[in-house]
Amino acid sequence: MGETDGRREKKYSGIESELRDLVFSDLCKPGDKLPSENVLADRYGVSRQTVRKALEGLEREGYIYAKHGSGRYVSERMLHRKQSKNIAVVMTYLSDYIFPKVIGGIDEVLSANGYDLILKHTNNSRHGEIACLTELLDKDIDGIIIEPSKSNLYCKHTDLFEKLEEYEIPYVFIQGEYEAMADRPHVLLDDEKGSFLLTQHLIGLGHREIYGIFKSDDSQGQKRHNGYARALADAGIPYDPSRVIWFYTEDRKVHPYTSLQKIIRSGRQVDAVVCYNDQIARHVIRAIRETGKRVPEDISVTGYDNSESANVDGSQLTTIVHPQEELGRLAADMLLHLIHREKVESRIVIEPELVVGNTTTEA
Amino acid sequence: MGETDGRREKKYSGIESELRDLVFSDLCKPGDKLPSENVLADRYGVSRQTVRKALEGLEREGYIYAKHGSGRYVSERMLHRKQSKNIAVVMTYLSDYIFPKVIGGIDEVLSANGYDLILKHTNNSRHGEIACLTELLDKDIDGIIIEPSKSNLYCKHTDLFEKLEEYEIPYVFIQGEYEAMADRPHVLLDDEKGSFLLTQHLIGLGHREIYGIFKSDDSQGQKRHNGYARALADAGIPYDPSRVIWFYTEDRKVHPYTSLQKIIRSGRQVDAVVCYNDQIARHVIRAIRETGKRVPEDISVTGYDNSESANVDGSQLTTIVHPQEELGRLAADMLLHLIHREKVESRIVIEPELVVGNTTTEA
């Protein structure tokens, strides 16, 4: 007996959306009075209760309010309509090294577009990244800029990123990339080429016994290692695994320098050291000097990032420029395009630029 | 005629709060089924419609959900009850100088308590601060940590802070203070005493012609000036306004150094310069050296904050320690107490600590 007239539309929700359109249209200004419940009931040919049900939704959202005994009015809140206008930025660390500058670049673009940043950090642990993303899924955000943690390990939490896509929350990776997520939007440096340039520079200076210190648990470390290896290969220098020291995030402050010191003290020839970044390079230089060798006269050292620590004590590292703010700005721009559903080049690779300092010299 | 039996309690709201208590009590776990509408109607002796009205509120807030044809159930969301868990941090700048470290300290405490940071900055303009606060009033936040902009000017937007109080959003000032808001929660350095210690140090080294460069538009500048003046007074050295150079945020990069150079080149005796902060001190040292004078042999210079720029090129400024992370942690702690409505000391003043470097020496 049911009058199955196709899909059953609820009366009140139809009226609700009609009223919503009315309120959102230019015809309505904040403070305007809406027709009374009885008038609307007549107009739409429904009961007063049904009209009330329709109005309830709008009132809950704060777009209209009721004055007892007087009427219903369009709310002030119509002016700044509801949008979270929050962007989450998930980094490995927040206040060290180059991160403040990257965040500054992101903020520059986003705050100019009325967005606020929610900052989170993972301490470069997979666990931390999962925790961050899980929390963010419960939050009101319009997009995410994320620096992957331990990006060289296999990404076991692709489900979280799929959830983001399901919720239509766009995201952009910066700095590193998960192999499994390589087709997603990225803004990256060409780490492989940067390291290639540094190593080539050292070879050009006549060095042959070139050591490398790389981080094993992010994609940058892997790529910088690859650039180092390719430069050696191009120059016909055989790649020797015993000249490469790998380290993890967790032993950054302990391991690699002592390994290098042992090698130097063992009497093996060391012409130069290509370091994962400037921080490592600074430690390496100190470690080398502790062994009695000089930098750059005995051993040349290169960094990466041209960070604040690249230039201290009158010493300028030979390093690669990290366009910190620019990286942030590019990622923010890309994210804005994604939020606005505009077509956009979803993979930006920044060309590296060599800075020759006074920590490298001819052999 | 009205049965004015005291205050007329709406039937449904009484039932709603009873149900709310039930749901919030330990008797209910997520997934538990509530009694049916008819059972509740009987139990409370009201119509089924009234019960529905009461349940509506709880459902809107997400604490219960309905399964058509089955019943009503306690929601998962009861676990993480509704709270935005966002804290806004409003600073003058974000990525320069000491700010990343302060933010790092704030984050350390708040992220451990499940809060996220929303970062905003004012560029140290009153206009910027008003814009930030206005935007934040429309956002879902549980508290604010704010560094006042141009805190030495009269605060013309106390209404915004009153709005925050009205909305019961607690806030904590850090670094500076508005005179009109001095009774609100603050975490500050004792800038007056810090500057006093620096000036006293210079006097102890035998200097008499001690100049000062201070920022005029924040309370720190004013207080550091006062400490300078008090130290002179204590030592019986007359205060000479022509030895004090004031500058504004907007001309930080131009004005004060050239004024000082003019003074030096005019042949007036300059023993020492007390600078507003380390950044200024670095510029001042460069400016002095441009005139051919030496630091510290001819002129001693002091900074303030012991920031990263305090120690460069093998030169360590004589300065005052700024406990950057600690300041952030203290402010975050205070804010947490306020959010939890716990009693808390609402004014913390951190004792300054002198660092003697190699930019000051005996006269």
Added chain:
DNA sequence: TTCAATTTGTTCGTATGTATC
């Protein structure tokens, strides 16, 4: 000040549709 009309707020009753078990 009073009063009546208007408008929203609350509560009851009733009926029907539809999903679940």
Added chain:
DNA sequence: GGATACATACGAACAAATTGA
């Protein structure tokens, strides 16, 4: 299929606040 429970819809009545005559 039948019992149960939630969802939608309508009608009616009175309470309480506002407004303007």
